[in-house]
Amino acid sequence: MKTMKPFLCFLLLAIISQMTFGQNVIIYDNHKGEFKKPISPVTEGEFVTFKIVNINTFRYKVEIEGTMIDYVTQIPSELQTLFRLPPESVSASKTTDALNEAKDAAEPMKVIAREVSDEIRVASTPAKEKLEQTLKELTQACDAYILIAQKVANIKFLRVELINLSKQNWENYGKLAEKLPSLRARTALKKDYDDFVTAYAKAYALYPKAINAARVAQDTVKQKEIEKAEEKLEEANKKLNEEDFLKLIEDVMVLQEALQNSKYFEVKSAPIQMDGDFMEFTVKITPVQTNDLMPFETAQAFPVSIPARGGLKVDFSVGPIISFGKNSRDEKYYFKLPETTSAVKDTTLSLLNNNNTISPSIAAMMHFYGRSGKTSSIGGLFGVGAGFQSINDVNLSIIAGLSMILGKREKIMLNTGVSYLRIERLKTNQYIDGGKYYPSKVSISDVTEKVFKPSFFLSISYNLTRRVQRN
DSSP: TTTTTHHHHHHHHHHHHHHHHEEEEEEETTTTEESSSOOEEEEEOOEEEEEEOOOOOTEEEEEETTEEEEEEEOOOOHHHHTTSSHHHHHHHHHHHHHHHHHHHHHHHHHHHHHHHHHHHHHSSHHHHHHHHHHHHHHHHHHHHHHHHHHHHHHHHHHHHHHHHHHHHSSSSHHHHHHOOOOOHHHHHHHHHHHHHHHHHHHHHHHHHHHHHHHHHOOOHHHHHHHHHHHHHHHHHHHHSSSSSSSHHHHHHHHHHHHTTOOOGGGOOOEEEEEESEEEEEEEEEEEEETTTSSOOOOOOOEEEEEEEEEEEEEEEEEEEEEESGGGOOEEEEEOOOSTTTTTTHHHHHHOOOOOOEEEEEEEEEEEEEOOOSEEEEEEEEEEEEEEEEEESOOOOEEEEEEEEEOOSSSSEEEEEEEEEEEEEOOOTTTTTTTTTTTTTOOOOOSSEEEEEEEEEEEEEEEEEOOOOOOO
């Protein structure tokens, strides 16, 4: 059992390392407009993930297309709803106006209460004392309502502030985090709302009581002023409650949670396995219209290609080939006449000097090499060549050797190796160089035959490719 533990640990580490090193993440900094590090080739079979950082996804819609799959970052549905709200400045202005109206409704009650207190000092009656007591309770209820109404209004202002923060084009998430206001708990926000409802109900119930007390005290002026203040408070409360406060609290919680999450400043594609010469991502960044006052930004779209490394690659090319050396040239013979013309039978089979230093031809070549992910690779080649004879007399050859492949898409091949050319050689089993033969019995064209001989060659060829997208 003890011997199994080290083995299991080793196996676990192997799995983790495979998962870790088998992932390749290409990181693009949207704010700086550059990659975190140069794009390096990815080994065939490994997975590639494209990641964009320092981009405000509340403000930008980002699409990453890899091969045939689209990866789209979606703003949460709750936040999309928030962005369709009326302009935040209008909402904040209405809330401020409603608070001012509530204060205007509460202030006259204090004035009336002081006036009643002054009148009681001069001439006290039970009706006026009852009115004084009622107004005291009402002013206290109004003060409590104004205080809690300000807290509830702050919930609206907090939402406006969070929305405005989310829409700005921040350099990175850290800059946004520095500006985030103090976060509120859901229970605290709910308590403020419950207290707001209770405070309004208490104040609203005391207005009829104060109106009735003024009527009993036969003070019609104060009765009308209280009735007018009651209408103002009711109107102000309606404006404060134009938006559903429970939904308002939910909006604030969603925004707070989203803005605390740095992942909203990143866009990451699903991993795609490298299989081919290149992995290509097409990135499209589209600004979301968040405010009519903000300047319009144009969409960005750019491709990102990641070259593959490893795996066998086969290419074909065509180009001229030049062979060198003695074995690249034909041996041509002639009958050398003797010095005396009477001895025709003594003609000598002699080698004709071939002054060609090279033997040109054209070849179709197959190149096989491992992908390096760079602009150059070394590989092997095999091909078939044809000399520049007439169509009826094609002189085929076989070539093999090494190639240097230059380029990634359109490639130039520098080739060298051994070419096996079909060249003329003396039939050594029948004829001898310098031998005496009768021209009337032996044709000069019969003394040689076509044989394959190896020679050194150099070549440059071109590989014409076409783009094929894999499904």
